Amino acid sequence: xxxxxxxxxxxxxxxxxxxxxxxxxxxxxxxxxxxxxxxxxxxxxxxxxxxxxxxxxxxxxxxxxxxxxxxxxxxxxxxxxxxxxxxxxxxxxxxxxxxxxxxxxxxxxxxxxx
Amino acid sequence: xxxxxxxxxxxxxxxxxxxxxxxxxxxxxxxxxxxxxxxxxxxxxxxxxxxxxxxxxxxxxxxxxxxxxxxxxxxxxxxxxxxxxxxxxxxxxxxxxxxxxxxxxxxxxxxxxxxxxxxxxxxxxxxxxxxxxxxxxxxxxxxxxxxxxxxxxx
Numbered sequence: 692x693x694x695x696x697x698x699x700x701x702x703x704x705x706x707x708x709x710x711x712x713x714x715x716x717x718x719x720x721x722x723x724x725x726x727x728x729x730x731x732x733x734x735x736x737x738x739x740x741x742x743x744x745x746x747x748x749x750x751x752x753x754x755x756x757x758x759x760x761x762x763x764x765x766x767x768x769x770x771x772x773x774x775x776x777x778x779x780x781x782x783x784x785x786x787x788x789x790x791x792x793x794x795x796x797x798x799x800x801x802x803x804x805x
Numbered sequence: 806x807x808x809x810x811x812x813x814x815x816x817x818x819x820x821x822x823x824x825x826x827x828x829x830x831x832x833x834x835x836x837x838x839x840x841x842x843x844x845x846x847x848x849x850x851x852x853x854x855x856x857x858x859x860x861x862x863x864x865x866x867x868x869x870x871x872x873x874x875x876x877x878x879x880x881x882x883x884x885x886x887x888x889x890x891x892x893x894x895x896x897x898x899x900x901x902x903x904x905x906x907x908x909x910x911x912x913x914x915x916x917x918x919x920x921x922x923x924x925x926x927x928x929x930x931x932x933x934x935x936x937x938x939x940x941x942x943x944x945x946x947x948x949x950x951x952x953x954x955x956x957x958x959x
Contacts, residue, residue, distance in 0.1 A: 747925035781933075
């Protein structure tokens with residue numbers, strides 16, 4: 692599971708460098724995300740622009756990732772591809788997450804952390 | 806060939822057998838997707854079919870075939886009037902009460918800590934298919950369904 696982290700002043704941007712979040716990698720995805728976001732800023736933005744396929748296991752892992760951040764922090768999503776967007780819309784989870792058009796609009800105005 | 810020796814009907818049909826593991830499911834989906842593209846199945850139907858078949862196969866691997874490393878799964882698909890029909894067979898445990906889960910979406914209006922992390926699979930299967938049918942035939946499960954054109958469009 693390839694995840695890339697970029698630190699901004701008030702947000703962590705995690706880019707998923709995989710084309711699929713499915714049953715084969717869902718648990719690994721959740722665990723890696725927890726390790727990479729431990730103790731960071733309140734906003735965590737998940738860039739899903741490279742993800743072409745997400746099934747219910749992947750969706751469950753994204754929800755679990757938001758829950759494990761705790762009440763004081765928030766998971767936001769960016770750059771949903773059409774097939775991934777459809778899964779969020781079908782399950783109405785698009786009403787639960789803040790969804791940005793792309794990573795740039797999600798981090799607009801934030802300085803890179805030094 | 807399916808377990809009963811018959812072939813799925815028609816041109817552009819797909820017939821794949823594989824082991825009940827998550828990585829084998831990935832391989833089967835890639836193979837099916839390539840065949841659907843070659844058979845000129847509409848892109849929207851392809852996307853919906855990949856999602857539904859993935860959900861069905863994940864359930865087979867996690868429930869029917871759990872702890873059975875020698876389990877066998879077959880996937881057959883064939884283009885049909887206005888969409889794509891699919892049949893999944895496996896030699897694992899039967900559905901509880903020989904009945905398919907209802908697939909009702911859990912309440913997502915509460916606090917983040919109360920959000921469901923599962924239960925989306927059967928909801929999506931039921932949302933995107935028609936003619937969903939399950940039968941226990943001897944030691945095999947058979948699940949069949951069709952993906953209509955426009956599945957999931959709202």
